[in-house]
Structure formats: structure tokens, C-alpha cells
Amino acid sequence: MKTTVDLQQLVSVIGDAVVVSDAEGSITLWNPAAERMFGFTEQEALGQSLDLIIPQRLQQRHWDGYRKTMETGQTRYGNDVLKVPAVHKDGRALSIAFTVALLRSAEGALTGIVAVIRDETSRFQEDRNLRKRLAELEARAGA
Template identity: 65%
Template structure:
């Protein structure tokens, strides 16, 4: 079998792929990430992840990011993380993703790759169902 071309694979996937260096600067952004977040590759590459992280989530995000970079450990390699995010137009998103730690030759974490899906429709539906359930539970029974 022919050796796969990473660029071709990454651009063909339906999931967003976002890769950031140790400082949290975006170094790779595929076409699906553009579809999800609205930012083009040119908009995103070279920018901080703050581009897509709601302001109120940034402190918590960076605490976890820096801890992962320092320890080389994350539970989100197999566990799916669901968090709020921002679209280029400012509209809120809900995303689901896993990460892969990319190591330098010295063994230190050099970058983090995230495989991202837009989870907004599912999150909105679940929120509406929870709201409806609360309404039904609040109705007195006879």
C-alpha cells in the first residue's frame, strides 16, 4: 500500500483537526475546522487558541493546557471532552474532541492535536429535553 499523505488525509476528514504548539499557537488547521469555526486556515494559523475559546473559559483551558504540556499526561486522548467554543461570527458552539500529544525527539510534548466535532445540535437538543423534563416534573399530579 502506498504511504499515506498526511495533508491529504487531514484535509479529507470530516472532523476538524487543530494542532497547537507548546505555547498554544495554532500551527495546523484543516478544512473541517474552517467549516466548524468559520475561520480560514489563514485566519487561524499563527493565532492563539483564544480565537475559538469563550473568554469565560480561557483561564480554565490554559490551566489544563499548561499542565498537560508540563506533565505529558491527558485523559482526553480517549475520553471525549465537550466544551463551549466560538464561531468566527461570535455565535456559541458546543464542540466534542479528543487530543493526541505530539512529542519532540527529546520526549517532551511539543504540540497537541485535537480532533473536533461540532456538537451544537446534540447539546441544544439535550438542553431542550432537560428543560421540558423540568417543566413536566413541576406540574402537580392529582
């Protein structure tokens, strides 16, 4: 028996943030997990630039890559998990990990990008603390 999947329901119940942006980088889909992760409601996010969640110091680099992807129809990040900083609505820094995929029309024209995003902030902080502690122990052992 074949089961059909309600994709709209899937996107709304999945635990990872799903964010879709159009060819110009405006947000066209923002699921409930994105709301929880970044603090912006769907109404606040839809139609906004991805700059909403990109730290200002990284925006130029992001847009250079985004435009290149839209021009060439290729991304070098197709199967890679990207780990980058992001920004919450309240201004605090987040560490996120995500994958991206290109979206195309039925005719094959590039229409946007989907990102599936996971908040790695606490894990990143734990790793940082462990590396710091290890460095302290190694320094003590070598002294």
C-alpha cells in the same frame, strides 16, 4: 497489498476539525473542517492563540491546564471525549466535543497537542429542549 495513506490528504478531507497547537498554544495546523466549524480561514488561524475559539470566561482555566500539560508531558484527557463551549468567528456560541493527544518530536520532547473536534451544538440544543420538556411534563403529572 499494503496501502499507504496520505496523511495530509486525510487531514484535509476528514469531516471533523483537526487543530494542532505548539507548546506555547499557537495554532500550527487548521484543516478545512475547522474553517467550516469556527469560521476562520486557515490564514486567519495559523500562528494565532487558541483563544481564537475559547470563550473568554474559560481562557484562564484552559491555559492553566495547557501549561501544566506542557510541563508534565501528561494529560488526564488522553482517551476522554471532552465537551466544552467554543466560539465562532461571528461570536456565536458553539458546543463542541473533542479528543486530544500529545505530539512529540523524534527525541520524545513534547511539541504540541492535536485536537479532533466535532460540532455538537444542534445535538446539545436538542438535548436541552428534551430535558426542559420532560421537566414540564413531570411537573404537570405531579401537580
